[in-house]
Amino acid sequence: MAARMDTDPIAALEELNHEASRHHIWLRTRANAPQHLPWHVGAVEQMPMHDAAHGRALPHLWKWRDIEPYLHRIAEIAPLDMTERQQFLLTNPGFGGRLQIAPTIRIAISIYKPGDNAEQHLHTPNASRTILSHEGGYTIVDGERCDAARGDLILTPHGTWHGHGNDSAEPVIWMDVLDWPLIEYLDCVWSRSDLPVAANNPPPTSHALYGAGGMVPRFARRPRGDSVATSPMIHYRGADVRQRLDALRKVDGSPYDGVALDFADPVTGGPLFPTLAYGAQLLRPGEATLPYRDTASTVFVVLAGSGATEVNGKTLAWEENDVFVVPPSMWRTHENGDEAKDAILYSVTDAPLLQKIGQFRTQGRDAGGHLIDLPG
16 A cells, blocks of 8 residues: 655655564654764763663662562562562663663662572573672572672672572562663573572682782682673672772862772773773762763662762752662762762763773863763
């Protein structure tokens, strides 16, 4: 059937496209609509906000006081032996319901009740846990038990056997981060739960092997499990992170991030995963950062304090345990509006992936508002 030509040509093409869809074909109508101008060469100043039809991430804030009650409801209704996980996933409103917070990142918030013990398994996506509870709970990775405390970052690299549990008296809550959307897009998601018989000689802890900065053992097996190019250190302790940030609080830091640290692979000095990099930053009382943007997606979780981040002109006012996302290419600034208390943010970004494919670019503005190209 021919499309009507007495109407808008684009509308007519879209009508024809709808008719042809039953044959599983797509007629090229507006192929360039989702694309955008290159901000890094000055073609555009502010990224447009796209709706769900275009499938682009939007800046968004998930308030802890709004979402935490649902965790406890899940724990009441669905026992672990029925659901395997007691958690909910964060969904970005720009993706129309897809289970992801950013193009390459999935975020879940999990709860483990006293006595819970999840079956050990492995899977192809890389994953991590950022501990939000004061203490309690644990993760076992390739036979190593990592007891959890607030601010800890525990890694489960792809191809490593891991399980979770809670033998404390209180529920434990943490934030799960996975590069699941990327691996799913590549059609490489799979998992196993047929755990082989464990050896009688558990490995030394990753902290014992790699916890002293600047010194790494020659004899240690690397990488872990079947993982490739991932950090052999799997437990970064929140107390150590806070101590390190405190020790640096008198330095100038970065005008775009305050006092910022990267969680590094202790052998290579690079990111923890080939696809994801993790960081922590201290915003001192009253500190505000200058505008910054890059082509990566970045997710933040608030470990201490309160403040606000402006993303693409939208203000996200945050407090402890809130989670928010800064989509690619959007200007952002942070501010700790409290004149008496520190604010600490943890972050995860897909910058390593973009660097590998030559698509990572960064810009900032100086105190005078002048545009600056920053090193990638």
